[in-house]
Amino acid sequence: WGEARPGDGVVAEVTAGGGLGLAHARVVERLGPVGDPRTISLVSIAEHGIPMAFPPAALREAEAAGPAPLDGRDDLRGIPLVTIDGVDARDFDDAVWAVPDDDPRNPGGWRLLVAVADVAWYVRPGSALDRSAAERGNSVYFPDRVVPMLPEALSNGWCSLKPGEDRPCLAVWIRIDRDGAKRHHRFVRGLMRSAARLTYEQVQQAADGRPDAVTRPLRDAVIAPLYGAFRALLQARARRGTLDLDVPERQVVLGEDGRVAAIVPRPRLDSHRLIEEFMIAANVAAAEALEHKRAPAMYRIHDAPDPAKVEALREFLDSLGLRLARGQVIKPALFTRILDRAARTPYAAMVNELVLRTQAQAAYSPENIGHFGLALRRYCHFTSPIRRYADLLVHRSLIGAYGLGPDGLTPDQAAALAEIGAAISATERRAMAAERDAVDRYTAAHLADKVGTIFGARVSGVTRFGLFVRLDESGADGLMPIGTLPADFYRHEEHRHALVGQRWGRVYALGEPVQVRLVEAHPVTGSLLFHLVEGEASAAGPAPPRQASPVSAGREGARPRRPAGAGSKGAARTRPRGPSRRRRS
Structure with a gap:
């Protein structure tokens, strides 16, 4: 173990399987105490294999x-x-x-x-x-x-x-x-x-x-x-x-x-x-x-967006009354006009999120x-x-x-x-x-002592296993498992980016405002877990009109990490530098 102590973050190499028991590992590098804020970046650096020392x-x-x-x-x-x-x-x-x-x-x-x-x-x-x-x-x-x-x-x-x-x-x-x-x-x-x-x-x-x-x-x-x-x-x-x-x-x-x-x-x-x-x-x-x-x-x-993604966006916009006619040449200005039209509706945040996810990644x-x-x-x-x-x-x-x-x-x-x-x-x-x-x-380290606090948020991602929400105040993202929503059988209507309750008709859609309670914050993984504050969700708010869908999902309580694309940054926007300079256009 060298200098590593209990409670430290470490880089370890698995040396042998443990059969039916635990695997064996050898500590390669000590990153520092998990509670030390200086360790946080080192964990990400080690996880992604970013070289630090120069030859x-x-x-x-x-x-x-x-x-x-x-x-x-x-x-x-x-x-x-x-x-x-x-x-x-x-x-x-x-x-x-x-x-x-x-x-x-x-x-x-x-x-x-x-x-x-x-x-x-x-x-x-x-x-x-x-x-x-x-x-x-x-x-x-x-x-x-x-x-x-x-x-x-x-x-x-x-x-x-x-x-x-x-x-x-x-x-x-x-x-x-x-x-x-x-x-x-x-x-x-x-x-x-x-x-x-x-x-x-x-x-x-x-x-x-x-x-x-x-x-x-x-x-x-x-x-x-x-x-x-x-x-x-x-x-x-x-x-x-x-x-x-x-x-x-x-x-x-x-x-x-x-x-x-x-x-x-x-x-x-x-x-x-x-x-x-x-x-x-x-x-x-x-x-x-x-x-x-x-x-x-x-x-x-x-590159221009994938036609299949544009078609999915078109279907969703149609459900909002924001028509995107077929046969148009896909140009950036077309998306900008959509965003301008959506800005005058309750769906502005939702449409902005989906237009972002439609874009290709720069290279x-x-x-x-x-x-x-x-x-x-x-x-x-x-x-x-x-x-x-x-x-x-x-x-x-x-x-x-x-x-x-x-x-x-x-x-x-x-x-x-x-x-x-x-x-x-x-x-x-x-x-x-x-x-x-x-x-x-x-963010998770900052919110760890705020477990139990109620926050205003918006739905930033919809999956068959639950909702991702983004806090209004800080922009922090976390999961609200489907098993924590009010009792119902929820159908995942993928083309609408919504979970729809089959019995009571509750709709939780992308961009919808909700009130959530933080129940878990894990600084090591960066994950946040929320529960819906019942009676505070805007289920009657700006949810898109319901349409029939063959896609279904049961109630699940898993806590996977956020999937790629469920709120990741796109590459079409010229970015500011950060922490001091981050231009990625």
């Missing part, structure tokens, strides 16, 4: 890094580029600037500059750092820590665009017209010096007329032009007809002791959207530039099929090479295509892009699952 050779290469010279680079140090990130961010990999275009041929237009950390300068193809980054695929963000793709000497050091420090960058100049349409772009390798490290909240408050000491001198010269260009980019987004889903995210707020102080909805500010639009513009420019140069590219692809591939959710024909990830290997590959391809240095994409890497794309798509899914599980565990 010694990679650490040596990172420690040997130093400042990049100006030689052959554009000097961008006189431009007041700023980073805008979450309050707890340390890996600043993009900076932005905008100014009204003074070209008389582009009245009302804007010039944008997006500068991105030049990770390719420090992480050379085939190096130990490169092999380690490819294996990890991406950084993984937990409420209490980050498992970085690159050692901290780079991720929080030489690659991070810290204010007042010279940093190498790969930057793109973009010219847009007054309506946000791109007229020109140009990539350069440069040396920049960030004018300020700003947070989303700081920037938003400055834009709203409440600047602080840091943003006051930047408000008119830097922040106001950023918002002007942002408004133009929003017009272009609206014309494309993107899919804009309302997907609430939980933010775990930790106290100084590392324990959960609160679970709150993550705020969604215009400053978040501003950065997202600038990043999308730069990502599109990268994809178009590589395509124009006929260079290899690692595209960020997002990486050298074969371009476009990005459905963003309504773009070509799209790459370019703006986050500190934390995503895909972006580093795109940087290398741009460097090679434009002759910006000897450290471009190698022929071997170009030939292996399909294999690499599959691998980093898998590591991204692994990271998302680990992050989600950690938040679930922190």
Whole structure:
């Protein structure tokens, strides 16, 4: 057992079967006391096999890094580029600037500059750092820590665009017209010096007329032009007809002791959207530039929804009186119109949830099929090479295509892009699952002393064995087994996403508000168990009209974990960074 003690979380290897008795296991690693909040993320890291320690050779290469010279680079140090990130961010990999275009041929237009950390300068193809980054695929963000793709000497050091420090960058100049349409772009390798490290909240408050000491001198010269260009980019987004889903995210707020102080909805500010639009513009420019140069590219692809899922959604919408005619070409704007119509009905949350589940998952591939959710024909990830290997590959391809240095994409890497794309798509899914599980565990730990408390909630998933509910206050998800519902024989009407009582006619449908009592909270597994508070359910509320269905289910009291898709995040929405940066469009 080594240092492991009773009550510790451990990683164990099963060594032999125990016949009819218990199996035998050997403790491989001690994670820490189960009651210690620092153990929570370690459990998720171990469960999903996320590598934490870097190979010694990679650490040596990172420690040997130093400042990049100006030689052959554009000097961008006189431009007041700023980073805008979450309050707890340390890996600043993009900076932005905008100014009204003074070209008389582009009245009302804007010039944008997006500068991105030049990770390719420090992480050379085939190096130990490169092999380690490819294996990890991406950084993984937990409420209490980050498992970085690159050692901290780079991720929080030489690659991070810290204010007042010279940093190498790969930057793109973009010219847009007054309506946000791109007229020109140009990539350069440069040396920049960030004018300020700003947070989303700081920037938003400055834009709203409440600047602080840091943003006051930047408000008119830097922040106001950023918002002007942002408004133009929003017009272009609206014309494309993107899919804009309302997907609430939980933010775990930790106290100084590392324990959960609160679970709150993550705020969604215009400053978040501003950065997202600038990043999308730069990502599109990268994809178009590589395509124009006929260079290899690692595209960020997002397929159209599966026709069978669209048909299931159509049947459900018909039952709500929200007609989705057959034969229509499925475009993102079609779903947005559905959401707009549903917003004026009691079914808004329910329809939003189902539209989300209809979407495909985004991935990486050298074969371009476009990005459905963003309504773009070509799209790459370019703006986050500190934390995503895909972006580093795109940087290398741009460097090679434009002759910006000897450290471009190698022929071997170009030939292996399909294999690499599959691998980093898998590591991204692994990271998302680990992050989600950690938040679930922190949430369960936070609610463990609130067993017996009654909460307002909504039905977030319907299965034959019960209902999943999401608490209004914190967004926490848990199971309400069918055996705990008021006595009846419940039929699972899958196409309606509802449980229907055959005797008394009670209907529990997706999106329906309910009052629930927390009866169990398990921090180790992250699971929550609820019981319905009888008499408080809105069974006569916004449940869809009943229709006959051949699908049936009896009463069961099992407590399985939430099935995939019963509330998981989709990939069509551009996301905010979290805990400091989580853009997964």
